[in-house]
Amino acid sequence: MTPVITMAAARYRYPETDHDALGPIDLTVLPGEWVGVVGPTNAGKSTLCYVIIGLAPQFFGGRLRGEVSVFGSPTASQPVNERSRRAGLLFQNPFTQLSGARERVDEEVAFGPEAHGLPQAEVEERVAEALRLTGLQDLRARHPLDLSGGQLQRLALAALLAMRPELLLLDEPTSQLDPAGSRALFDVLRGLHAAGTTIVMVEHRLEAVAAMCPRVIALGEGRLLADGAPAEVFNRPEVQASAGIPAFARLAALVGKGPPLPVTFESAVEALRG
Amino acid sequence: MARGLSLYAEGSSPLHRAHPLTKATLTLCAIGLAFILPSWPLVLGVGVALLSLLAAAGVLRRFLFVAAGLLVPITLLLALVQSLANPHNQTVILPLGPLAVHREGLYIGLLAALRIAGLVAATFLFSFTTRPADLAEALMQRGLSPRFGYVIQSALQIIPQSLETADRIRDAQRARGLETEGPLPRRARAFIPLLLPLVLSALVATQERAMALEVRGFGLKVGRLARYRIPDSLGQRMLRWGLALAVVAALAARLLGWL
Numbered sequence: 001m002t003p004v005i006t007m008a009a010a011r012y013r014y015p016e017t018d019h020d021a022l023g024p025i026d027l028t029v030l031p032g033e034w035v036g037v038v039g040p041t042n043a044g045k046s047t048l049c050y051v052i053i054g055l056a057p058q059f060f061g062g063r064l065r066g067e068v069s070v071f072g073s074p075t076a077s078q079p080v081n082e083r084s085r086r087a088g089l090l091f092q093n094p095f096t097q098l099s100g101a102r103e104r105v106d107e108e109v110a111f112g113p114e115a116h117g118l119p120q121a122e123v124e125e126r127v128a129e130a131l132r133l134t135g136l137q138d139l140r141a142r143h144p145l146d147l148s149g150g151q152l153q154r155l156a157l158a159a160l161l162a163m164r165p166e167l168l169l170l171d172e173p174t175s176q177l178d179p180a181g182s183r184a185l186f187d188v189l190r191g192l193h194a195a196g197t198t199i200v201m202v203e204h205r206l207e208a209v210a211a212m213c214p215r216v217i218a219l220g221e222g223r224l225l226a227d228g229a230p231a232e233v234f235n236r237p238e239v240q241a242s243a244g245i246p247a248f249a250r251l252a253a254l255v256g257k258g259p260p261l262p263v264t265f266e267s268a269v270e271a272l273r274g
Numbered sequence: 275m276a277r278g279l280s281l282y283a284e285g286s287s288p289l290h291r292a293h294p295l296t297k298a299t300l301t302l303c304a305i306g307l308a309f310i311l312p313s314w315p316l317v318l319g320v321g322v323a324l325l326s327l328l329a330a331a332g333v334l335r336r337f338l339f340v341a342a343g344l345l346v347p348i349t350l351l352l353a354l355v356q357s358l359a360n361p362h363n364q365t366v367i368l369p370l371g372p373l374a375v376h377r378e379g380l381y382i383g384l385l386a387a388l389r390i391a392g393l394v395a396a397t398f399l400f401s402f403t404t405r406p407a408d409l410a411e412a413l414m415q416r417g418l419s420p421r422f423g424y425v426i427q428s429a430l431q432i433i434p435q436s437l438e439t440a441d442r443i444r445d446a447q448r449a450r451g452l453e454t455e456g457p458l459p460r461r462a463r464a465f466i467p468l469l470l471p472l473v474l475s476a477l478v479a480t481q482e483r484a485m486a487l488e489v490r491g492f493g494l495k496v497g498r499l500a501r502y503r504i505p506d507s508l509g510q511r512m513l514r515w516g517l518a519l520a521v522v523a524a525l526a527a528r529l530l531g532w533l
Binding site: 081084088099107111117120 | 435
């Protein structure tokens with residue numbers, strides 16, 4: 001099975017800095033995986049997304065060493081807008097992801113497919129599909145600025161989905177959302193994962209990561225601290241010290257359950273009952 | 275929903291349905307004629323034609339509302355300054371102590387005001403009946419680069435986006451105790467701490483938006499396909515040429531002294 005992402009001894013350094021923001025990192029992500037990325041501030045989580053999509057170094061400048069390939073193509077040799085045919089990146093701030101040029105939700109979603117030169121009939125089909133997947137069908141005629149934060153983030157996701165990416169990178173997609181908005185977004189992601197989309201999700205809600213991502217990687221100071229199942233990663237002392245642990249695990253630790261600490265709601269309930 | 279700098283008013287009149295380039299040509303030619311034609315009856319004729327078109331498009335009332343606030347003060351100012359101080363003034367029609375209102379200056383001032391009214395009416399006729407997105411699309415279908423098309427469309431959205439950001443910053447500052455309402459001096463003081471975060475957030479947003487556009491495939495060298503067909507017709511093409519010829523004819527007649 002050809003990996004979706006391959007990183008071998010990858011290091012990245014932003015311009016005018018004297019240390020690597022990321023790396024060295026070795027990482028392989030296979031098709032259909034859902035990988036959660038956790039770590040404290042400045043751990044290199046966003047930089048990891050930028051390196052995979054190619055914005056670093058193509059947009060930021062700086063120096064990339066080692067090997068980074070997505071779908072077998074080295075990121076250094078493929079422009080980011082070319083890569084957008086197969087991979088998408090959802091940023092933290094939904095507001096700045098708007099094209100800033102469209103007056104309706106459906107026109108906003110159509111922006112990417114149109115930039116790809118798709119025929120209008122296919123653009124419309126993809127827009128309808130993306131709006132349905134994100135539950136925005138009823139808002140298609142609204143102005144994007146009239147949407148709530150949660151709706152706006154779903155619109156940003158719909159805009160990416162309209163390009164039918166096989167790889168979806170999410171950089172703290174719920175950081176500006178309320179619990180209801182986050183739940184709605186996670187529901188969409190569950191559906192995409194079930195349909196086979198590969199997802200790499202940077203997320204600070206550790207409970208959500210533990211519950212949804214079968215694989216978690218923890219970063220610290222740009223390096224890979226741990227890589228494995230949530231129960232394994234969140235029980236590593238170095239991860240607990242830097243990224244923290246899900247609230248359920250903290251609760252279990254307080255009442256003397258573990259190690260190993262339960263990291264999901266269900267396992268915590270079981271441990272507390274036992 | 276109309277947001278942004280767009281003044282577009284929903285409608286189904288023939289002018290609303292006309293090709294954006296036809297309306298753009300009509301606007302430019304009307305402005306050209308208003309400034310080329312030398313006498314007030316001819317300029318008034320252009321003005322009446324524009325008012326008729328505004329009425330036909332169902333936006334006359336909206337225009338008159340704007341005109342009352344914009345054109346009346348301009349007309350009064352031009353008439354006053356020209357009638358009192360134009361160097362060609364000779365015939366006094368109203369002595370005002372050391373000053374006097376002159377017929378020549380009054381005529382020049384009113385003619386200038388009439389021309390400005392024509393310019394405003396033509397511009398509003400275009401803005402009220404044309405969606406900016408349709409204009410950008412029509413221009414791109416005529417060979418304009420999609421990058422320039424994007425610039426046109428995004429420029430019209432800058433103001434509402436900035437207002438949205440300013441609202442959020444103002445709310446945050448109000449939550450920290452800053453007085454943002456009340457008398458003018460207090461509001462002016464509140465404006466200063468608003469400005470720096472607004473400018474900084476605009477700069478950050480520009481960088482993030484540039485990245486987001488790249489990720490959405492903007493700038494790909496592909497043959498961009500038309501988003502939708504904007505109907506054009508032989509009649510409209512002939513009208514555009516006719517209007518352009520009318521302007522050229524008026525200019526030639528003016529230069530040759532026939533008008």
